[in-house]
Amino acid sequence: MSNSFSANLLLWFDQHGRHDLPWQLNITPYRVWISEVMLQQTQTTTAAPYFTNFIDTFPSIDKLASASIDTVLHNWTGLGYYARARNLHKAANLLMDKYNGELPMSVSELEALPGIGPSTAGAIVAICANRKATILDGNVKRVLARCFAIDGWPGKKATAKALWQKAEQLTPDTRVRDYTQAIMDLGATLCTRTSPDCSNCPFETECIAHQSNRSDQFPAKKPKKVVPVRTTTMLVIENPQGELLLQQRLSTGLWSGLWSFPEGDAIKDTLLQLDIETTLIESQARKEKFRHSFTHFHLEITPVHVKLTDTPATIGGKPIVWYSPSAPAEIGLTGPVTRLLKELG
Ligand code: SF4
Known part of the structure; x- marks a missing residue:
């Protein structure tokens, strides 16, 4: 299904996907990096104005590295998960010291930077270099868990592994940039957490969860713990x-x-x-x-x-x-x- 999956998705993306989000315009590794980190825990509509403001304030890695951490946190105020801002600042300084102020274009080197995990590294390489790399953010996990009825909470090792393998297997050899944006977009706009719009989804007839009327069961919820x-x-x-x-x-x-x-x-x-x-x-x-x-x-x-x-x-x-x-x-x-x-x- 991997070829037909990506072909289907790309066809949908060309016609219905979003192509004018602030980080989709004037694509540079720096802009993609900042947007991917913001989108790790924040929804697109909330992240968009923060992204524009952040890029205006810190237009380059060099400007971000030389800013004080207080100024960076000030520009992050309201987005939450402040470790992301602290890691961006730390990573910008490392990039100045080690990489001449440029982001390296390999998943392994990116992953070694603070705040960049395998999926964010994959997204940066796929979107910036249009080179095959795997992504698996929250939106993608939801789409894959539903389409292929992958059981278990994605925070569990075995489920995470199964999802990653599926994501790797489905990534096409060509148009990787578009594919990467498309699968995130599908998860953010159609295959939403609470009310997936299956009748407009390109996977309506193949999606196992939808076909068996179980889209609310995937991905499985985190086991409940009593929080003090x-x-x-x-x-x-x-x-x-x-x-x-x-x-x-x-x-x-x-x-x-x-x-x-x-x-x-x-x-x-x-x-x-x-x-x-x-x-x-x-x-x-x-x-x-x-x-x-x-x-x-x-x-x-x-x-x-x-x-x-x-x-x-x-x-x-x-x-x-x-x-x-x-x-x-x-x-x-x-x-x-x-x-x-x-x-x-
Ligand atoms: S058919 Fe529905 S549940 Fe399945 S991937 Fe599409 S939107 Fe999600």
Whole structure:
């Protein structure tokens, strides 16, 4: 089926695929790399404006490498999975040191760079060099699992192996660039997670899952684990100028290097650690709690809005900024900060 699979897919792509996404225009290895990394955990419509802004701000590997990590994280704020931005920055510096500021065009060399796995490496080689290479991102996994009824959760080794073998076997020798874009596009536009548009799909008559009315069963879901819930209180401390106190997180661990509101279970203790005298407090309002979820736990956050009558002279021992929402500093913010800033309007 491999020849007919790719021929079918390419025929569909020529007529119905998307050809004007920002990263499909003016294809360069740098642009493809940035887009593939953004698309690893972000949907096309969300990623597109971020991509355009990122490329405008860092138009080359050299510009990305020489930017400060804070500026890179600032431009990533809102996309989540910040390790991707940190790895892009690290990889850009490695490319400057080792490869003269160019991306190498081999899967093995690309895979050795931070944040580039086999599928992203395959996509870069296939799209940029139009050379045969395998890709298997989330969209492709879904299409293949359904078309060929491949059982099991794709996070399981055996399932991942079966999917990779199928992806390898189906990749054609010619028009690899188009094929690569086409299969990702089919997964993103027709073979969607919850409501696949099978009547417009080029595989309608061959797809095993669809033919047996089981498209909702593929790919199999991740086995459910009970995810623990942790709680915290975030202090949104505002000075009389309307600026908000942000602290930089440690360079390792959760939200490493990003800027966030001070946290602690007891409000008084947190203020004490920041050397903020209680006499400076004008008002204090507890806001509705909300949940921020990570892969391994949920964080239940209770925000407390503290208004000060003055800006304290000293603030704890850690790096801080007084962040002005109307003239934001170029720093990376955590998800809850972005959310609370929006709520504060
Ligand atoms: S027929 Fe439906 S389930 Fe099968 S690949 Fe096409 S869109 Fe997906």
